[in-house]
Amino acid sequence: MRFGALDWAITLASLVATVWVGLRARRLVGRIEDYLVASRGMGAYVGTASLVSTEIGIITYMYQAQFGFLAGFSAFVVGLITIAVCFAVGRTGFVITPLREMQVMTVPEYLERRYGRRVRVLAGLMMAFGGSLNLGIFPIIEARFLTITTGIPPRFVAWTMAALLLVALVYTALGGMLSLIVTNYLQYVLLAAGTLIVTAVCLSRIGWSGMSGAVLEHMHGRGLDPFADLGVGPAFILWQVLLWLAFMTVWQSAAMRAFSARDAATGRKVFTLTSVLFLGRAVIPMAWGIAALAFFFGRATPLASPVGEAPGVEMTRLDAELATTFKPLLDEGRLETLLPRVDRLETLAQAERSEPHAQRARALREEMGMVAMPWMVAALVPAGWMGLVMAGMLAASVSTYAGYFLGWSAVISQDVVSPLLGRELSEQGKLRLTRVTIVALTAFIMVWSLVYEVPGPAYFYLQVTANLFMAPTLLTIVLGLYWRRASALGAVACFVLGAAASLAYLVPGAGLSVGAAGNLSWGLALVGLVLGSLLRPSPARTAAPAAV
Amino acid sequence: MSWLTLWAIVFYASVASFALVSALVAVFGYREVRELFASLAARNRDA
Numbered sequence: 215m216r217f218g219a220l221d222w223a224i225t226l227a228s229l230v231a232t233v234w235v236g237l238r239a240r241r242l243v244g245r246i247e248d249y250l251v252a253s254r255g256m257g258a259y260v261g262t263a264s265l266v267s268t269e270i271g272i273i274t275y276m277y278q279a280q281f282g283f284l285a286g287f288s289a290f291v292v293g294l295i296t297i298a299v300c301f302a303v304g305r306t307g308f309v310i311t312p313l314r315e316m317q318v319m320t321v322p323e324y325l326e327r328r329y330g331r332r333v334r335v336l337a338g339l340m341m342a343f344g345g346s347l348n349l350g351i352f353p354i355i356e357a358r359f360l361t362i363t364t365g366i367p368p369r370f371v372a373w374t375m376a377a378l379l380l381v382a383l384v385y386t387a388l389g390g391m392l393s394l395i396v397t398n399y400l401q402y403v404l405l406a407a408g409t410l411i412v413t414a415v416c417l418s419r420i421g422w423s424g425m426s427g428a429v430l431e432h433m434h435g436r437g438l439d440p441f442a443d444l445g446v447g448p449a450f451i452l453w454q455v456l457l458w459l460a461f462m463t464v465w466q467s468a469a470m471r472a473f474s475a476r477d478a479a480t481g482r483k484v485f486t487l488t489s490v491l492f493l494g495r496a497v498i499p500m501a502w503g504i505a506a507l508a509f510f511f512g513r514a515t516p517l518a519s520p521v522g523e524a525p526g527v528e529m530t531r532l533d534a535e536l537a538t539t540f541k542p543l544l545d546e547g548r549l550e551t552l553l554p555r556v557d558r559l560e561t562l563a564q565a566e567r568s569e570p571h572a573q574r575a576r577a578l579r580e581e582m583g584m585v586a587m588p589w590m591v592a593a594l595v596p597a598g599w600m601g602l603v604m605a606g607m608l609a610a611s612v613s614t615y616a617g618y619f620l621g622w623s624a625v626i627s628q629d630v631v632s633p634l635l636g637r638e639l640s641e642q643g644k645l646r647l648t649r650v651t652i653v654a655l656t657a658f659i660m661v662w663s664l665v666y667e668v669p670g671p672a673y674f675y676l677q678v679t680a681n682l683f684m685a686p687t688l689l690t691i692v693l694g695l696y697w698r699r700a701s702a703l704g705a706v707a708c709f710v711l712g713a714a715a716s717l718a719y720l721v722p723g724a725g726l727s728v729g730a731a732g733n734l735s736w737g738l739a740l741v742g743l744v745l746g747s748l749l750r751p752s753p754a755r756t757a758a759p760a761a762v
Numbered sequence: 763m764s765w766l767t768l769w770a771i772v773f774y775a776s777v778a779s780f781a782l783v784s785a786l787v788a789v790f791g792y793r794e795v796r797e798l799f800a801s802l803a804a805r806n807r808d809a
Contacts, residue, residue: 287766290773294772410780438769
């Protein structure tokens with residue numbers, strides 16, 4: 215399906231409306247509290263819209279669809295863990311309620327109150343570093359979606375992404391959280407509409423029976439039982455629970471929504487409502503990935519086994535053939551041609567016990583998984599409706615950039631630059647500093663997305679860069695709130711060791727798997743915090759009552 | 763209950779709840795935005 219004039223008109227109108235609304239909100243910004251936490255006047259429903267639209271971008275839909283394409287229905291288990299953790303945080307107010315009641319504006323601000331300025335600056339640096347690296351690859355991934363669905367030639371996609379970043383930059387830098395809240399509301403309505411349109415198209419054109427048929431027929435016994443497929447066990451569940459717990463409580467863009475709420479009860483309600491939407495955030499795009507699998511296998515011609523050719527010879531021939539044809543066919547969206555070949559290569563590699571061939575087949579399948587959903591959307595969604603879908607997707611994307619710009623720039627300006635200056639800035643000075651930081655962050659992302667090659671699957675990169683600070687931050691906050699002996703030395707050791715384990719994954723040649731790096735990060739961070747606190751407890755702070 | 767039945771329930775429940783909560787957010791969120799902006803405008807006028 216061609217992306218027509220009507221689709222372009224709808225898409226551009228939605229962007230213009232977003233900027234217009236965002237700029238109107240700017241007039242109301244008077245103080246840094248208005249700018250960073252919307253004067254703490256956010257209601258539950260608009261807070262939910264703001265949080266969810268920030269945490270859903272095109273990139274979210276891309277990697278979730280890829281996960282569904284690769285793991286089938288087994289991937290849904292992650293959605294169930296997500297809703298359970300988010301709901302529990304919402305009901306109990308774990309971490310978010312004490313932080314909201316302390317009226318902090320950023321997560322490291324609490325760390326200064328509990329451990330001292332040095333820890334705040336260190337945490338701010340880690341967050342700014344990890345958060346910027348994390349955000350830095352969004353444009354590269356999202357550009358692939360735009361190229362496929364709109365037909366924009368690849369050479370112009372970098373400029374398109376730059377324009378999108380500028381849209382987010384303009385209203386976020388000028389209006390801060392106030393602009394974000396009102397634009398996020400509009401963007402949420404658009405992205406929800408786009409999400410439901412794509413889901414309706416998948417159900418009407420492929421249907422549940424088509425999706426389940428594809429999993430049963432083409433996944434060789436995988437795709438249904440997460441315990442067998444994903445190695446789900448206590449370690450996996452613990453890791454996912456910790457990850458989501460950290461995400462809901464100390465991920466700056468999520469925590470800012472709790473800080474912006476009218477009161478602690480509203481903050482908890484935001485997280486409770488969000489838990490329901492986060493189930494859809496995971497399961498719905500995963501189902502699109504499964505629908506894409508069904509769609510392309512439905513169009514594929516089964517591969518005939520050549521008569522008299524030995525399996526080993528066939529495997530080598532297929533591998534050589536794919537080495538030259540895979541990339542051009544993938545760029546044309548000819549997944550129906552590629553799928554049976556990659557499938558056959560994987561089957562032969564398993565039968566011949568050839569690990570290098572099996573690894574290559576898995577890598578090719580992962581690459582197909584990343585683009586299968588956009589190619590299916592481009593093929594199935596009718597003109598006009600496609601404009602609405604694109605408006606929703608761009609809304610999702612711009613709101614994510616805007617939310618992250620504000621989140622990470624707040625940390626850089628409030629927790630790194632401002633404390634290092636050693637003097638209290640005026641309200642206008644803080645506002646200016648945050649705006650300058652947003653502009654600098656945008657420039658960094660533009661450059662980073664152009665020069666950096668993502669090592670391995672993007673999903674792993676995103677997890678590792680987030681884990682770099684999430685494990686130490688959550689641990690220092692939780693133990694800071696609930697353990698009197700936690701000290702500054704322990705907090706510093708926690709951040710250094712937790713980050714080191716995650717960084718080891720990014721170092722070429724270290725040979726650390728993503729799972730090992732993640733678990734090691736949590737383990738070392740905990741050890742550092744406990745040992746450091748036991749070795750040198752801060753007498754003054756130890757004597758102080760816990761902050762709850 | 764088979765895995766397939768469980769995943770069908772999870773999928774349809776997630777789509778239905780996504781649609782329902784989104785509708786609530788669209789309706790009540792609009793009112794909340796108006797209230798927030800009205801209160802800020804009033805504060806700025808008084809200041």
